[in-house]
Amino acid sequence: MATSIHDFHDDPRNADIRIWINGALKPRAEAVVSVFDSGFVLGDGVWEGLRVVDGHPAFLDAHLDRLYEGARAIALDIGLDRARLTRAIYDTLAANAMRDGVHLRLMVTRGVKRTPYQDPRVTIGPATIVIIPEHKTAKPETLETGLKLFTVHVRRGYPDVQDPKLNSHSKLNCITACIQATEAGADEALMLDPHGFVATCNSTHFFIVRKGEVWTSSGDYCLGGITRANVLRACHEAGIPAFEKNFSLTEVYGADEAFVTGTFAGVVPVRQIDGRVMGDGTPGPMVARLQDLYRDLVARDIAFRAGERLA
Incomplete structure (x- = not known):
């Protein structure tokens, strides 16, 4: 039977994770973005996946380099500098008492639009930033x-x-x-x-x-x-x-x-x-x-x- 490299054994702790959305930590069931968000409407955004080991995201500098370079290439203003975004990542890990066996998805979209159309000029708010941490490791x-x-x-x-x-x-x-x-x-x-x-x-x-x-x-x-x-x-x-x-x-x-x-x-x-x-x-x-x-x-x-x- 075909599997995926991203398959993992379900961890019940993931039901209670808190997700960082634009500065607020939300329970998983309440972690939502607008249907007018650029990421939902058009896939307009950049992202990174990070592996957390002993409380720290591995190779964080390289991942942030790629994130900010990608955002600059598509003229997307993330709205947070590297220090503040790094602090948000660590705050999210701390809020979930996570140290090992964690995979974190950092996503940035252009933000909410006033109408579902591709032109970036119809974006009416700041970038949407989401940090999803999960207890997740590859299947042995x-x-x-x-x-x-x-x-x-x-x-x-x-x-x-x-x-x-x-x-x-x-x-x-x-x-x-x-x-x-x-x-x-x-x-x-x-x-x-x-x-x-x-x-x-x-x-x-x-x-x-x-x-x-x-x-x-x-x-x-x-x-x-x-x-x-x-x-x-x-x-x-x-x-x-x-x-x-x-x-x-x-x-x-x-x-x-x-x-x-x-x-x-x-x-x-x-x-x-x-x-x-x-x-x-x-x-x-x-x-x-x-x-x-x-x-x-x-x-x-x-x-x-x-x-x-x-x-």
Whole structure:
């Protein structure tokens, strides 16, 4: 049965979470936005997903860099500077007594419109900011057994159509890819770029291992992934040859190992792609090594952030 990399075991504590909406902490049942909100009407906004470890969001600076850069690109005024937004994140965690095993979704939309129309000039209020924290971790069985991928017809497009570097609320391109993969019995969609080279997955970044080398796409047609960048960093620090380059499905099918990366689950093995079994169908030694190296990077970032908070 197909699953999702974002599957998790339900936690009853999530029924009572408090959600931050424009400065107010609301019970889950009361956490709502207007039907005239730009995010609801048009998907007009940017967002980030964050993993919380020992009370701190991992790689927060990189996530905020991407959030503010995306907002600037679409001329969206978030209305809070980084310090105040960071304080809102920590206040939300404190209100929910959350420290570990937490995933946090930070969303910013252009705000409420006076009529449901695309022109940003009909927005009548400030940006809408929502912080949703949940007790949520990836299923251990997913990390142990790995994913099945299916290459879909839906492509990652050129940046002059919709720039894949934007982590926008408008995700229909990825959703249609996910639907096709699901209908094919896979867990995640593998997406190609306009030239037919491998680009990324619908909600994660894709890597292969060939003869001791780690390959990922050129990055031209995918989001600037935080976990992706950290895996490349871990490779360079450990002396593992790692390359951002164009490669085809033929090279994927002949790979020794494959894996995907993402904030929610970290480094996750891939056991099958388009019916081809990767290696012997179980997580390989490079994936296991990179999982350890990535956990070390997370621990180092959390220790640094904890030190900053105490200073």
